[in-house]
Amino acid sequence: MSVFFPKAFAPPAARPHRSGAYPGTYPFDAPVLVLDRGRDGEADVAGRDDAARMAALRETVRRLERGGFDALPSSVSPLGVAAIDAVLHEGGLATGALHEILPAVGDGRDSPHDGAALAFASLCLGRFARAEDGTRRQTVPGRILWCRRAGGVFDARPYAPALAPFLDPARLILVETARADDVLWAMEEGLRCGALTAVLGEVFDTDLVATRRLQLAAEKSGVPALLLRRRGAPAATSSGVTAATTRWRVASAPSAPVRDRQGRLVEALGSPRWRLELLRNRFGDPSRADIPSWTVEWNDETGDLAVVSAPVDRSQGPPVERLVG
Amino acid sequence: MAVNAASREAGVRPGQRLADARALVPDLLTAHAEPDIDLDLLETLASWCERYTPWVAVDPLGGALVDSRLPMDATTQSVDRGPTATFGGDGGLFLDVTGCGHLFGPDTEGERAMLADLTGRLARHGFAGRAAIADTPGAAWALARFAERQGALLSPVGGHRALIASLPVEALRLDAATAETLRRLGLRLIGDLLPMPRAPLTRRFGDLLVRRLDEALGSAAEPIQPRVPAPAFRTRLAFAEPVGRAEDIAAATSRLLAALCGQFEKAGVGARRLDLALFRVDGSVRRTDIGTGQPSRDDRHLMKLFEEPLSRLDAGFGVELMMLSAMVVESFEAAQASMPMASGMGAAELATLPGFAAAQAGPVARHEDQRVVQLVDRLAQLLGAGNVVRLSPRASHLPERAVATSPAGLPAAAPGSWARVAALKGTRPTRLFACPEPIDVTAPVPDDPPMLFRWRDLAHRVVRAEGPERLVNEWWRDAPTPGDVQRNPVARDYYRIEDEDGRRFWIYRDGPFNAAADTGVTARWYLHGLCA
Known part of the structure; x- marks a missing residue:
């Protein structure tokens, strides 16, 4: 366990204090603890009291990170896949955070196919909705705001019947704008409103400033935000830095051949498989050098996602973007 | 055709030949009649008149009575410059000012002040007009057009019968032929008609004369149809000095909203549609409206909705009056019940x-x-x-x-x-193209799913395919015409296919392959969606 003062939260002496400079109050006199999670199992050794203290410290850290706002206690909604949830901070996708989902590009050519990414985004939305339904005491299920730019002749809307296995399309409020900037504006309005289950935006391009705004708005209201990028980017060129808490790349993967009861091959399509890569995991284990990736299979019948093979070790590959915040 | 007051004094009459008119007034100015523009102007005026009452209507008779024999100074509001046709010198507006006079003063004083205010403002904007207030629209119409004295323009309550008795029969809004016949019979004034027995009048002149008489006297109802539905709730704010700054207008709007929401509170309703009118000093009216999905009487929320449209409104040289009307309101109680x-x-x-x-x-x-x-x-x-x-x-x-x-x-x-x-689950694509995109296909057997297809210049090798799923047109709709088949085929054979990278597509062929012989249209392949 190491103790130090992060630069941004230095005591007032180190930073001229102006009224209004700090939106809230937080204990300047207390040292800030940054915990290396599970490096050598300290938490296990320390016992139950220490576990409670750890939780309190984590909460303190979270408040500091949220700029002193009296933030809602953050929660996570698990994806439902043990192998993936184990990598994520606190075992799931954080609500009150921005998550980015990129479609993959295959073999260096720019593929417009983001069907798998869209499905994964819907799955995440569904998980957020399910987590919220468990805590909410409202008669009307929370709404999900889906913002996108209408694309004219080449437009391809998300198709509600195909999303139905992931989430109830009746919860969706679909917002279509004429300009790309309005998508971000609508998302921010939705996050500020604070009464939604989740907000999703389909964007082609974005930058650090825009995503930072979304991330802050999500942190403040505790509403999860998803950014579904329409255009994939090759990993080598790193498609711009964003402030997202997690960033996923989703590619289609060849599905398993379908066999009938006698074991003969059937001309049919099996359950869809996706290859998930967690390109960025802000609160993840900083000691990990590789990019966690899984091949998962979506089961239509049960509504479950399951890992079909062990994470692929890609540490030998060229250094790809890696941001640990 | 219309002439202005100066020409009329010189002897020029509508319907005269231009040469004759020129002979009377050598330097006569003429211009072509533009009835559409006149009508627009009249509508603008009507909009402007909504500052007095929401019940404003354009006189439906308008210029129907244009006739050289009518004294042309009898106009409610006439444009003094530029000869005009249909509405020209003869267009009129009806304002239902019941209960509006007290805003200007007590009892008759208020109505007189309102009349003076109306004519004064019109004159400042360059309109020569005449206005009259009477118990019935018919009497007001007659007084405005035919009264000799200015004093008669405000008819005391119940006094319109005596006043219109001295007016010519044309003041009853009759067609020219009827008026002419009446004159020939020696019935020159409305007063001459009043003691006549009704039955012979109806027999001789038809229904219209008696109805007009009744309307003028008030024994038959003649409601005024407002141009826009009259709002149930309205607030107004007049400024001593015209305001032009956006902040001032926004502040005024928020005051109006607060007042209106107070009214809503009492009535137990919420607004669905609000209309804000800015009366500018140049006489034009700028309007903007907002709508809400569900009834609302939260003035801060409504103000937020007004922010953006207000920023687009042009205040011009300044705004002298703002009026906020609730065009559609809904009851909260009804919604709950x-x-x-x-x-x-x-x-x-x-x-x-x-x-x-x-x-x-x-x-x-x-x-x-x-x-x-x-x-x-x-x-x-x-x-x-x-x-x-x-x-x-x-x-x-x-x-x-x-x-x-x-x-x-x-x-x-x-x-x-x-x-x-x-239940359709995986068989449908997660993205559906608004317009299916044509693809080039290589298929081994015409009726089979393709082995290879090109979409947006990229070739995809098909590894697996599932199908076909045949979707035909809805039988309860009209069958597509032969020319329509291309766009709206009779049947589509859908396949779900997976390429070598695992990407899944939803493609279709617009009809069975052998349909080409029947319809003369070759079956083509389209990509309709992207699957998970």
Whole structure:
């Protein structure tokens, strides 16, 4: 366990204090603890009291990170896949955070196919909705705001019947704008409103400033935000830095051949498989050098996602973007 | 055709030949008649007159009575410059000022002051007009057009009978032929008609004369049809000095909203549609409106909706009067008292009917989080109500028709209504193209799924395929005409295919391959969607 003062939260002496400079109050006199999670199992050794203290410290850290706002206690909604949830901070996708989902590009050519990414985004939305339904005491299920730019002749809307296995399309409020900037504006309005289950935006391009705004708005209201990028980017060129808490790349993967009861091959399509890569995991284990990736299979019948093979070790590959915040 | 007062004194009459008129007045100015522009101007004037009362109507008779024999100084409001036709010197406006006079002063004083205010303002804007107030529209029309003295323009309550008795019969809004006949019979004044027995009058001149007489006297009702539906609630704010700064106008709007919401509170209603009118000093009126998905009387929320449209309004040289009207209001109580929300499949299907959805708005609206309702209003105000939608299933097997959108202000389909559609599960694409995109296909056997296809200049090798799923046109719709087949084929054979990278597509062939012989149209392949 190491103790130090992060630069941004230095005591007032180190930073001229102006009224209004700090939106809230937080204990300047207390040292800030940054915990290396599970490096050598300290938490296990320390016992139950220490576990409670750890939780309190984590909460303190979270408040500091949220700029002193009296933030809602953050929660996570698990994806439902043990192998993936184990990598994520606190075992799931954080609500009150921005998550980015990129479609993959295959073999260096720019593929417009983001069907798998869209499905994964819907799955995440569904998980957020399910987590919220468990805590909410409202008669009307929370709404999900889906913002996108209408694309004219080449437009391809998300198709509600195909999303139905992931989430109830009746919860969706679909917002279509004429300009790309309005998508971000609508998302921010939705996050500020604070009464939604989740907000999703389909964007082609974005930058650090825009995503930072979304991330802050999500942190403040505790509403999860998803950014579904329409255009994939090759990993080598790193498609711009964003402030997202997690960033996923989703590619289609060849599905398993379908066999009938006698074991003969059937001309049919099996359950869809996706290859998930967690390109960025802000609160993840900083000691990990590789990019966690899984091949998962979506089961239509049960509504479950399951890992079909062990994470692929890609540490030998060229250094790809890696941001640990 | 119309002439102005100066020409009239010189002897020029409408209907005269131009040469004759020129002989009388050598330096006569003439211009072509532009009835459309006159009508626009009259509408603008009517809009302007809404500062006095919401019940403003353009005189439906307008210029129907243009006749050289009528004294042309008898106009309610006439344009003094530029000869005009239909509405020209003869157009008129009706204002129902019942109960409006007291804003200007007590009793008759108020009405007199209002009349003076109206004519004074019109004169300042360059209009020569005459206005009269009487108990009935017919009497006011007669007085405004035919009264000799200015004093007669305000008829005391109950005094219109005596006043119009001395006016010529034309003042009864009769057609020229009837008026001419009456004159020939020696019935020159309305007073001459009053003691006459009704039955012979009707027999001789038809229904119109007696009806006009009754309307003028007030024994027959003649309601004024306002140009726009009169609002149930309205607040106004007049400024001593014209204001032009955006901040001032915004502040005034928020004051008006606060006042209006106070009225809503008392009446137990909320606004669905508000109209803000800015009366500019140059006489024009700028309007903007906002709508809400559900009745609201939260003035801060409504002000937020006004922010963006206000920024687009041009105050010109300044605004002298602002008026905020609630065009559509809905009762909160009624919304709560309507039927309880039905549940299950039947209700879900019913809910897709527009009428039923509207009827259901109440109970659902009550439970919906107000913050979401206000968010939807804000988004809809800026992006358009049609761009903020909810999705509900529609009973159609055609993929592009299976999703119905409705404004998000209305409630969504009941939870669970998508359950039936969810049975389609993986067989439908996650993205559906608005226009199916043509693809080039290599297929070994004409009726088989392709082995290779090119989409957007990229070749995809098909590894697996599933299909066909044949979707035919809805039988309850008209069969497509032969020319329409290309766009709207009779049947489509859909295949789900997976390429070597695992990407899945939803493609179709617009009809069986051998249909080419029957219809003369070769079957083509399209990509309709991207699957998960």
